[in-house]
Amino acid sequence: MQKILIAGGAGFIGSHLCESFLDENYAVICVDNLITGDKKNIDPLIKNSNFKFINHDTTKFLQSDELTEIDYIFHLASPASPNKKSPRSYINHPIETLLANSLGTYELLELAKKFSAKFLYVSSSEIYGNPTISQQTEDYFGNVNPNGIRSVYDEGKRFGEAMTMAYVRKFGTDARIVRIFNTYGPKMQKDDGRVISNFINQAIENKQITVYGDGNQTRSFCYVDDMVNGLKLAMFTPGTKGQVMNLGNPDEKTILEIARIIKNMVGSSSEIIHEELPEDDPENRKPDIEKAKRLLKWSPKINLEDGLKKTIEYFKKI
Ligand SMILES: NC(=O)c1ccc[n+]([C@@H]2O[C@H](COP(=O)([O-])OP(=O)(O)OC[C@H]3O[C@@H](n4cnc5c(N)ncnc54)[C@H](O)[C@@H]3O)[C@@H](O)[C@H]2O)c1
Structure with a gap:
């Protein structure tokens, strides 16, 4: 049975990845220090004998008797939310974020070298x-x-990319880099301050929906199941060693449009209000995914309405 190590596996995307690999009969080792993730995300997986959770900070050397072999390593271990109002935001964990993507990437690449494992670095x-x-x-x-x-995150990810490519060039490590664009879906944290989770929870509670700035900045949102498929293809598809690939959904919308769509879908009486735009907030975000289409034969399948429906259902339930 092949063994997959997922660093950051108790987080939003990582926990979906763990679940998906268990469904396909892989042995999964989830390494996470729960700084921004949640044990609840993986609680349903614990009873599976092919699943092992190690509570560990990836910036430290990982020694475990369980680690006798590893075939694949996915590195998702990093805080990810830019919203400083959230306790989970990288703005509130600046040093941890820099270290998770620098030292953390180094430690995980060393592990990949030791076990001759294939490696995937999740950039942004x-x-x-x-x-x-x-x-x-x-x-x-x-x-x-x-x-x-925001540099703690941006520069952390840039360093992580440089480190990954250094291992490819110096040691021939079979590693690749995926740049994820905004991803959403069930198991996002209610308090993580990201656009979709914020808007949905504000709408469900009929609270004011807070749009930062005039709301004309654009984003494109990818549903988590599409992202998980893309990450797996990026790891397994021949010819991806040393490649950098964008993964995301190119369907671009303004933040104001997203707020209105969510308000309507929830049937909420929330008022949409505007607050100050955070420093260095990008004006637009739209992935060019031609490379992933060509190399991985991947493209997102789930449209915004369908993805939002599932996400709204999830937040209504919890
Ligand atoms: N969700 C998105 O829209 C998005 C966009 C671009 C990139 N990403 C990247 O995808 C990855 C996963 O993001 P997510 O949205 O699932 O966020 P998340 O916060 O839910 O997951 C990250 C996980 O990493 C863990 N972690 C952080 N530092 C760690 C450390 N030093 N040691 C061990 N575990 C650690 C956290 O506890 C958490 O469980 C991150 O690397 C993030 O930068 C996400």
Whole structure:
């Protein structure tokens, strides 16, 4: 049975990935220190004898008797929310975020080297910063403030990418980089301050829906099941070693449009209000996914309405 290590496996995307691999009869080792994730995300998996949870900070050397072999390592272990009002935000965990993507990436790559495991580093569209081109291709170097408030995440991810490629070049490690664009779905944390979870919870509770700035900034949102499929293909498809791939849904909407769609779908009486735009908030975000389409034969299948429906149902239930 093949063994997969998922760092950050108790988080939103990581827990879906764990579940999906268990369904396919892999042995899954979830490594997470729960800094922004939640044990509840993986509680249903604990009873599966093919699943093992190790509460561990990836920036430290991982020694465990369980680790006799590993075939694949997915590195998702990093805080991910930019909203400083959330206790889970990387703005409130600046040093941990820098270290998770630098030292954490180093430790996990060392593990990949030791076990000759295939490696996938989860980077972010944030490495493009506030892009000066409207649709970001992988060869765009970005427009990043190297020491602004978001730099702990942006520069952390850029360092993680550099470290991953250094292992490919120096040791021949079979590693690849995926730049994830905004992803949403069940198991996002209610208090993580990300756009979709914020709007849905505000709408369900008939509270004011808070749009930052005039709401004309754009984002494109990918449903988590599509993302999980993309991550798996990026790991398993031949020819992906050393490749950098955008994964996301190119269906671009303004934040104000998203607020209105969610309000209508929930049937909420919430008022949409505007608050100050956070520092270095990107004006647009739209992935160019031609490379993933070509290399992985992947494209997102779930449209915004269907994905939102499932996500709203989830938040109504919890
Ligand atoms: N969700 C998105 O829209 C999005 C967009 C771009 C990139 N990403 C990236 O995807 C990955 C997963 O994001 P998510 O949305 O699931 O966020 P999340 O916060 O739910 O998951 C991240 C997980 O990593 C764990 N973690 C963080 N630092 C750790 C450390 N040092 N040691 C062990 N575990 C640690 C957290 O506890 C959490 O469970 C992150 O790397 C994030 O940067 C996500």
